[in-house]
Amino acid sequence: MAGHDSWPPPVRRFLLSTRAGRIGLLVPRLCMAAWRSRGLHALWAALVWTFRSRDIASRSYHTTxxxxxxxxxxxxxxxxxxxxxxxxxxxxxxxxxxxxxxxxxxxxxxxxxxxxxxxxxxxxxxxxxxxxxxxxxxxxxxxxxxxxxxxxxxxxxxxxxxxxxxxxxxxxxxxxxxxxxxxxxxxxxxxxxxxxxxxxxxxxxxxxxxxxxxxxxxxxxxxxxxxxxxxxxxxxxxxxxxxxxxxxxxxxxxxxxxxxxxxxxxxxxxxxxxxxxxxxxxxxxxxxxxxxxxxxxx
Structure with missing residues (x-):
């Protein structure tokens, strides 16, 4: 997620290192993925990724x-x-x-x-x-x-x-x-x-x-x-x-x-x-x- 390295250290630790922080990031992650998605299929994939993945950005993915x-x-x-x-x-x-x-x-x-x-x-x-x-x-x-x-x-x-x-x-x-x-x-x-x-x-x-x-x-x-x-x-x-x-x-x-x-x-x-x-x-x-x-x- 763009800019997360500039967050204040206590905020960064809470959001990236705790279960509660992961829950708190669900909406921002969904908004980021939806904004970058292209088409309805990608929008659905963004919704699935938001709840199934822990990544705060597209760090890892499979290719064909x-x-x-x-x-x-x-x-x-x-x-x-x-x-x-x-x-x-x-x-x-x-x-x-x-x-x-x-x-x-x-x-x-x-x-x-x-x-x-x-x-x-x-x-x-x-x-x-x-x-x-x-x-x-x-x-x-x-x-x-x-x-x-x-x-x-x-x-x-x-x-x-x-x-x-x-x-x-x-x-x-x-x-x-x-x-x-x-x-x-x-x-x-x-x-x-x-x-x-x-x-x-x-x-x-x-x-x-x-x-x-x-x-x-x-x-x-x-x-x-x-x-x-x-x-x-x-x-x-x-x-x-x-x-x-x-x-x-x-x-x-x-x-x-x-x-x-x-x-x-x-x-x-x-x-x-x-x-x-x-x-x-x-x-x-x-x-x-x-x-x-x-x-x-x-």
Whole structure:
């Protein structure tokens, strides 16, 4: 729910961490979902979600198998990795019962269990896992960590990459402290860190080479302009960027820097949320390098 991080701490604790708070949020959650819904079917889904789900926003949702296939083909185009491998990694993470149990345990033991669903629903974050597995990046930078669901998927991919001889590190960036990302902090094999602060300011001091950069923060114009400027300054030959938003700013950046650009829209059956429209910015015209990477993968 937009703006909940700016609530006064006592109000935030009551609304997000208690059964009574969940009841108190029923009407605001229904209003938010109804306002963002499109059509009568989505309005009914919003009503069902309000009473069945604990989420205060559309944090987790299932996507269709066909939509996942479409995402796999997009990732294959971005990375030049054979589609069979991409789909294999998709099946690998969807069948990860250990990670699903971690998510459920971490949510149920968190003070915010009344405002977060414990279900293992990857949604757009499936793309984070697939890109990390395919690119074998030296570092994954995630701007916008929230409760850490995307982070644990990235960590799982980094863990498997390291076991196959391609170690990498994780850096999360968020305006909230690391302790708020309880799915990340409770993960037993976590690596890297979460840095509290402004994403654009932190990016300006980082190298871009060997990096996968994930943008999952807001799109307020001033912030987005600063973020894309920071990206422009740090892009290396092999940097790949994914954003959970499809915006002209990213298309303009790709055109200026002679990069490839693709978009992808997810599909969440039975959910009220409008589809996420993701952006991918990736190196173009480097077939020789991608072919070498493809032959080296196990």
């Amino acid at each position: 198998r066909l939509n996942q296939d479409e995402l796999c083909w997009t990732i294959a185009a971005v990375t030049r990795i054979p589609i069979e491998r991409i789909m294999g990694w998709r099946d690998e993470i969807l069948a990860d019962d250990d990670l699903a149990r971690h998510v459920r345990r971490a949510v149920e033991s968190s003070p915010e269990r009344w405002s977060h669903d414990p279900d293992y629903r990857l949604g757009r974050r499936l793309a984070y896992y697939l890109l990390t597995r395919a690119l074998r990046p030296k570092r994954v930078i995630e701007a916008g960590v929230d409760r850490g669901f995307g982070a644990v998927l990235i960590l799982r991919a980094l863990e498997r990459n390291a076991a196959e001889g391609s170690p990498g590190e994780y850096l999360g960036i968020d305006r909230k402290p690391e302790a708020d990302a309880f799915l990340y902090t409770a993960y037993p094999a976590r690596r890297g860190r979460i840095q509290c602060g402004d994403a654009a300011a932190i990016l300006r001091g980082l190298p871009g080479d060997g990096s996968l950069i994930i943008h999952d923060t807001g799109i307020e114009p001033t912030h987005l302009a600063a973020f894309t400027a920071a990206l422009d300054a740090m892009l290396a030959d092999d940097t790949v960027v994914i954003s959970s938003w499809l915006r002209p700013d990213f298309m303009d950046l790709a055109r200026r820097r002679s990069r490839g650009f693709l978009g992808h829209k997810d599909s969440a059956p039975g959910h009220w949320k409008p589809p996420s429209r993701m952006s991918f910015i990736f190196p173009a015209g480097r077939q020789d390098q991608r072919d070498a990477m493809r032959t080296e993968l196990p």
